[in-house]
Amino acid sequence: MDGLFTAENTVLGVGNTILSDEGFGVRVVEYLQKNFTFPENVSLVDGGTLGVELTHFVTGTRRLLIIDSIDGGAQPGTIFHLRDEELRAHFAQKISAHEVGIQDVLTMLELSGKKIPCVELIGAQPFSLEAGVELTEPMKKLVPLFADKAIEILRNWGLKAIGSQ
Numbered sequence: 181m182d183g184l185f186t187a188e189n190t191v192l193g194v195g196n197t198i199l200s201d202e203g204f205g206v207r208v209v210e211y212l213q214k215n216f217t218f219p220e221n222v223s224l225v226d227g228g229t230l231g232v233e234l235t236h237f238v239t240g241t242r243r244l245l246i247i248d249s250i251d252g253g254a255q256p257g258t259i260f261h262l263r264d265e266e267l268r269a270h271f272a273q274k275i276s277a278h279e280v281g282i283q284d285v286l287t288m289l290e291l292s293g294k295k296i297p298c299v300e301l302i303g304a305q306p307f308s309l310e311a312g313v314e315l316t317e318p319m320k321k322l323v324p325l326f327a328d329k330a331i332e333i334l335r336n337w338g339l340k341a342i343g344s345q
Contacts, residue, residue, distance in 0.1 A: 187220075187221055187222060187223035187240075187241060188221045188222075188241060188242045188243065189221055189222045189223070189241065189242065189243045189244075189245075189334070189337060189339060190222075190223050190224075190225055190237070190238055190241040190243070190244050190245070191209060191212065191222065191223070191224045191225070191245045191247065191330055191334070192205075192209075192225045192227045192234070192237070192238065192244060192245065192246050192247070193205035193206045193207070193208055193209030193210070193224070193225070193226055193227060193247045193248075194206065194227040194228065194229070194230075194234075194246060194247070194248050194282065195207075195228070195229070195248055195249055196228070196229050197228065197313060198311060198312070198313055199309050199310070199311060199312070200306070200307075200308045200309060200310050200311070200312040200313075200314065200315060200316055200319075201249050201306030201307050201308050201309060201315055201316055201319045202249050202306060202309050203249075203313075203315065204247070204248065204249040204303070204304060204306065204315060204319055204322070204323075204326075205227075205246070205247040205248040205249065205303065206226050206227070206228060207315055207320075207323055208247045208323055208326045208327055208330065209224050209225070209226050209247060210226070211323050211324065211327050212224055212327050212330060212331075212341075215327065215343060216327075216331065216341040216342060216343050217341065217342045218334075218339075218341050218342075219339055219340065219341075221339070222334065222339055222341070223237075223241075225237050225238075227282075229281070230281065231281025231282075231284070231285075232281050232284050232285055232288070233281075234281060234282065234285045235285045235288060235289070238285060238289070238296065239289060239294055240294070241296055242296065242297055242298065243296070243297070243298040243299075243337050244296045244298070244299045244300070245299075245300050245301075245302070245330060245333055245334070246282060246299070246300070246301040246302075246303075247301075247302055247303065247326060247330060248301060248302075248303040249303055249304060249305070249306040249319075250270070250301075250303035250304065250305060250306075251305065251306065251309075252270070252305055254305045255305060256305050256306065256307040256318065257304055257305060257307065257318055257319075257322065258304065258305040259302070259303075259304055259322075260301070260302065260303045260304065260305075261300070261301070261302050261329075262300070262301045262302075262303075263299070263300050263301075267299060267300070267301055270301070286299065298337075300333060302326060302329055302330065302333070304319065304322050304326070306319065307319055
């Protein structure tokens with residue numbers, strides 16, 4: 181089955197928006213949707229905590245950028261940019277439920293011969309994972325920085341977003 185989603189390039193924000201900074205990836209995608217216009221071959225997806233259901237949204241994409249909060253055991257606010265083997269090593273630790281889902285999706289696609297050729301992940305070490313629908317103030321300050329980083333990655337992929345200044 182081809183996915184419900186067939187854009188060549190996908191920006192996927194994941195995380196649980198009721199656990200404060202855990203919802204970081206979703207909040208960055210919301211910011212991108214609000215402040216930028218993207219070419220038709222780019223799709224922004226709020227993946228929340230969908231897990232393996234994400235398969236429907238990424239099957240057929242050639243380049244996938246995942247944005248997430250990452251508990252890498254580092255200082256809060258530490259920025260991560262993972263590719264290739266670094267990404268596999270990170271997901272092998274299966275830190276949160278949605279990350280298990282993402283790893284499962286990528287593995288399922290690979291085993292079915294539909295591997296996504298280019299996958300990158302950017303994220304930040306959360307300041308808090310306490311219950312709450314708002315990001316902490318320091319994490320909120322990282323949202324525009326990560327939006328810029330996502331735009332830079334897309335530019336490196338040969339794509340251009342237009343800001344709404």
